[in-house]
Amino acid sequence: MLSASEHGGLSTVAAPAHWAGSEPFRIIADDGSAVGDPDVGLDDDALRDILRRMIVSRRLDRECIALQRQGELTVYPGFEGQEAAQIGSALALGPEDFVFPTFRELAVALVRGVDAVQYLQYHRGTWHGGPYDPRATRFGPICIPIATQIPHAAGYALGQQLDGSDVVTAAYFGDGSTSEGDFHEAANLAGLWRLPLVLFCQNNGWAISVPTARQTAGEIWRRAEGYGFGGVRVDGNDILAVYKVTRDAVVRARAHDGPTLIEALTYRLGAHSTADDPGRYRSEAEVKAARAFDPLPRFETWLRSQGLADDASVAACHGEAEAFAMEVREGVIATEAPPAAWMFDWTYAEPPGGSWAQQRAEALGG
Amino acid sequence: MLSASEHGGLSTVAAPAHWAGSEPFRIIADDGSAVGDPDVGLDDDALRDILRRMIVSRRLDRECIALQRQGELTVYPGFEGQEAAQIGSALALGPEDFVFPTFRELAVALVRGVDAVQYLQYHRGTWHGGPYDPRATRFGPICIPIATQIPHAAGYALGQQLDGSDVVTAAYFGDGSTSEGDFHEAANLAGLWRLPLVLFCQNNGWAISVPTARQTAGEIWRRAEGYGFGGVRVDGNDILAVYKVTRDAVVRARAHDGPTLIEALTYRLGAHSTADDPGRYRSEAEVKAARAFDPLPRFETWLRSQGLADDASVAACHGEAEAFAMEVREGVIATEAPPAAWMFDWTYAEPPGGSWAQQRAEALGG
Amino acid sequence: MGESAQAWTLSGALNRALNDALADDERLVLFGEDVGRSGGVFRVTDGLQEAFGERRVFDTPVGEAAIAGVAVGLAFAGRPSVIEFQFDAFSYPALEQVIDHVAKMRERTRGRVDMPITIRIPAFGGIRGKEHHGESPETHYVHTAGLKVVVPSSPLDGYRLLRAAIHDPDPVVVLEPKARYWAKETGSLAADGPGIGVGRVLREGDACTVVTYGAMVARALEAADVLAEEDLRARVVDLRSLSPLDDDLLARCARETGRVVVVHEAPRTLGMGAEIAARVMELAFDHLEAPVERVTGWDVPYPPASLEDRYLPSPDRIADAVRTTVTY
Amino acid sequence: MGESAQAWTLSGALNRALNDALADDERLVLFGEDVGRSGGVFRVTDGLQEAFGERRVFDTPVGEAAIAGVAVGLAFAGRPSVIEFQFDAFSYPALEQVIDHVAKMRERTRGRVDMPITIRIPAFGGIRGKEHHGESPETHYVHTAGLKVVVPSSPLDGYRLLRAAIHDPDPVVVLEPKARYWAKETGSLAADGPGIGVGRVLREGDACTVVTYGAMVARALEAADVLAEEDLRARVVDLRSLSPLDDDLLARCARETGRVVVVHEAPRTLGMGAEIAARVMELAFDHLEAPVERVTGWDVPYPPASLEDRYLPSPDRIADAVRTTVTY
């Protein structure tokens, strides 16, 4: 395991275990000082906006956990600690680009303009993984079966290639997901067909209770070479670095130069989901140590050092976050169960008659 | 594509396309001259025996095709051209080591001491993939669903590890098999658990009609690094080289130093199976060119150059091959359909009564 | 198509259906293992890559989950597709993608994203195949809501059903009876006629209804011939569509003949015969003179080639079941 | 076990069954996703890694096909195993391994290689779960010859069935009703008693037999309570074993009550109700006074949490079906 100083930052605590090995690409160190070129093509407004998004996302994530505790949501999987990885990568995509997410990408969804209340219908249990319009938001349905969305992303990217479009597709997935066959089959296709695809892995150190060290003995970004394309490891808590490597990958994909596998090293600060008790499998000390690598203070410190944030601007972000969280809360609470007919209304575009129609009548009559 | 001379041999024709890229490990060049150290720990008798095995295997393979043409076997998948890869690797295993094969490893089966007539019951359609005793021969059942045997091999290797045994497990599979999810999941486990496992890929250039270039953009041996263990590329038509890299891998595995992925570059000279017409998808010229890299003449030439073979000894091998082929032919033809009761006799160790027992009675009464 | 009648094999008719569908809808793509350059193990995709190019008709690596998953992604991109799993059992690696996504994506997205995916699977036994090449996988698909499942039994109907499957906005699994690929039928190919969800009576009779599909249709007809000599007139129904089932036809036949025999290759337990027996009872209980008989494969793994004939329903077994039923 | 009676949850009883099996057979291993360190999403494997060490009880990476495949390899190496798929739908990625190998390896090797593999799957709905967390996967397993399938409905029987599954030399799929994990039952755990293939009558009655399993057993008993107030005495059968089915019990109950209602969560088409209807007809046609009624999940994807109650059979629906049946 790298010590904090080897790791390029100045934290006095050790970096998470799964960050060991190859040095990730990094622009802003843990203490908020620049160790690379922070000019990644974002102007001052854009940089300020990033902090705002990080703060707003985190606040909403915490609100969702509160909503779940209050019985307003069913199980909710938080993303605290992964804001830089999610927002940095999502900002690197163009408006026409298409995202295939897992179930933990609410911060990505917000960047894509997905309505948070609609998104949360899923966690409220009022609809399945696709309550928003995936085509309009260019953000695919929330996907639960691990890694199965990656072949979908490959297929969508293939569709773009066949259409001669320059739309880029991004698949999000976690460290655990890379162990599934579907990751492999899709990654192989990506290389073979040189698909305009960004494979974005958030290595947050955990697949529920299983640490990355018990998930694979390899480094995830290195898998790419075996498929004949490039991989890159990035400090996933350094939002500028994430933005930069993702944008490079998007540019490559858009230029028909093939896919990229990005391994973003981050850390899941919260539980796997509200149903999970991480106390069973990881220590408080580990989480506390990981807090030292929190992407939010890091970016805020740097932004302040550039004169792009001050107490007032940060307070404004928090104010907006608070208001947004309350607005979403109200919207969520106001969301009611759909009519029972919806169980049947979307199953088929051309619904059967006979026994099926009779079941529908039986179900709705009762 | 490498030209023949770049490729290290003296053939005047181009090597198969899928041999391009990284230089494989090689001991004997295409023309039979040594380009590496031929002392791989085999004494003269063993070296002579190798040629005998190659000749006998090839002769049997051709006999099987003839038997199929005559209606004595159902579909048969030949292995002509892959004798060095199969025999070289199989000879590197110890008697207690365990092989999980595909459906094309008859030459490996012969090395393991599997009775050829029993093996061919499968292709005669008189039993499923396990007509011989896999535990006694330490050669698993013939496996048809692509790549599914690789997790079995991982599980067997795990069993050895748990038992503290020093038995090594070998999984055989083809280039096409490496695209399946099962390959990936098993390879990842092999690395993670440092299993005593040899992953032996015969890259014969084809998965039925699909050439390796349309199977993956990567080099197969390179996949290993992504799983955290070593891979090696070997000239699969150079039997000494195959023996050497496999033996090294076996030694590593036995010493608890983890798995190895071996990519053996070879060429499927025949059809995918007797049901396949390769004329639809590859040219005669390509096959003719590949013949120049035939592993048999290569090894024979070298063996003669060492004074270990001459016309008489080679003729003796062919004589033995002929006799063996005839013996197997007779055995195959004498193999009859099993009793219908066998459909039911092995389904369950503790068979159900009720409807199931009644079905059995109905089936056998009829 | 308007072509004059000619002799078609099922393989040829399906090939023509794919050809015509590719010609009709330029966004349609077709892919799978060995479907491109080589034209498929059963020649069903023969010549299509040549005719429509490698961008419309292409080979994939070996990986069925990805084949299905890519079809889902293409549907998001507005492209209908025809995919092939090379043999019955080789559709199993894709079951997660098919059950979790192909079948459910439309529901998940409240109808915003259709899944116009046709899944072709050379299926069933009777060709003296190896293990995993003789399976009857229909139960897995028919039990999965969101999918439709059809099984052609003849060349002309094969053309019709495959065109209908491709045209359908819902995902349709087409199980092609391998044993009938080379059987011939003379006529003109036409896409119109009975669609998905509609069965057909192939032979009239009033003593009993034999309900079946795929390669067993020919055997049921053979059995009916034999029974006719005994003055036992069995009606033969070709289901064509396993999901949705033609409930009206089942109800009518059960009521009219009072006796039903179901024939399929799949193992008995939870094979189609179970569902048909249950429905027939629900639809026509008062008309039933005898329990629905099931003539099926046994509840064992599909046997090696040399025992195939002891496993598959034979015309004899079918005829016996009819005799049992009518004398009940 | 001989311990004095106490209150057990299903989760706790299953945990104890695993503990006792691991203690009894030192070659037995247990593995899957999150079963080790964390003790499982439903705590069923809680404390086992601590008790038996990381070599006997271990976490795997996320990859269900490999989990099943490794169990097959371990069986070759002479090691029985208990594997877990975390939720119903997450067993689908392993279907190829389970259907092609777990179920067929013994037949393939002519009985030389047993597959003593226990596949535990937290299954069925009713916990307001997300998509893919409420599926009833039994049809896929019951249709697959070579497997056995059991479903406990209560803690004490859960202990018994899981011990029997582990003890059985054949592969057994244990579908654990998630909705009943925390339901309590007081008694002593014992491995002896009715085994695999044997159902049980939980409540006597002569007006009708309600056949069910898993979490629906409690609902059927509730319905029977309501019906009793109307002087309608419904017999309730807990199948326990879906494969093999207890044909004798089905036959006896159908003959004695003349009326049968089957209840399950799975979609109707080709759910267990189909097979039970077909068998009941085969076994007791002359005794049936009414068609077998099926009270089931609908033929649609499992709905979101807020519609779950409109999907799952309720005591009301069950009672209604009984009334329909007895007044047929």
Ligand SMILES: Cc1ncc(C[n+]2csc(CCOP(=O)(O)OP(=O)(O)O)c2C)c(N)n1
């Ligand atoms: C096919 C499948 N198997 C198992 C699960 C249960 N499961 C849910 S999340 C998860 C771990 C995922 O880990 P990772 O990919 O690292 O994503 P993270 O949760 O860390 O975001 C598992 C195993 C699932 N959803 N799908």
Ligand SMILES: Cc1ncc(C[n+]2csc(CCOP(=O)(O)OP(=O)(O)O)c2C)c(N)n1
């Ligand atoms: C799961 C599965 N999908 C498809 C097939 C059909 N199939 C049989 S052999 C083969 C190609 C295998 O190629 P490779 O792994 O290179 O082995 P080779 O045939 O060259 O020995 C395919 C696709 C299969 N047997 N199993």
Ligand SMILES: [Mg+2]
């Ligand atoms: Mg993770």
Ligand SMILES: [Mg+2]
């Ligand atoms: Mg090959």
